[in-house]
Amino acid sequence: MTLFDDITEGFILNCQCNGKKWCELNGNVFTTDPCTETFKYMETSFSCVPAIHRIACEHSMANLHCGAGEVIKVLGADLGRRDHTTCAFRREPARLEKIDCTRHTAVLAQKCDGKNQCTVRASQSVLGTSCMDTSLYLEYAFTCSAAK
Structure with missing residues (x-):
């Protein structure tokens, strides 16, 4: 190696x-x-580390915010689908079947790291293509730390 x-x-x-x-x-x-x-x-x-973990359904907004004097540090963000139930309300059953499709995305960190608050649309057009013909969601985690 x-x-x-x-x-x-x-x-x-x-x-x-x-x-x-x-x-x-x-x-x-x-x-x-x-x-x-x-x-x-x-x-x-x-x-x-104590992280804030959130899920944003496809086409909704991922809202990251910290307290006064703190900034965001994104620990990870995945766009895709890992189960049949998350963000399934009023979705076509056929679009919930493929659960082995997820892709890491660095876009959330690029847009939000170092800011006090940040909003990003959970969509393939913003975060990158993940799985076709599948209803997706963005799963992300971040921390807030003192601004330097």
């Missing part, structure tokens, strides 16, 4: 795990395997 591989894998973990209460990774996310016939394990360390 090279230093680049280690940095890339750390980025994958950050993108897929930050801001969540639990995180499960498929081993296929790691790109190189110098020993294909050997069983492996992943050792990791983590710390939990």
Whole structure:
């Protein structure tokens, strides 16, 4: 494994795990395997921070705001669908079937980090394409910290 591989894998973990209460990774996310016939394990360390976790249904607004003198730090944001029930009210059942489609998006962090408040539309046109013919939602987590 090279230093680049280690940095890339750390980025994958950050993108897929930050801001969540639990995180499960498929081993296929790691790109190189110098020993294909050997069983492996992943050792990791983590710390939990008190995050604000929200969900915005597709085409609604994701509203992030902090107290006076505080700024937003987005920990993670995923656009897609992981279950059949979230944001399902008055949605076509066929558009709720595909639950294995989710994609990390950095757009929320780009638009909101360092601001006291921020509003972004939860849509594929703003955040990027995720899953076609599926009713989506934006799941995101952020913290508020003292402005520097």
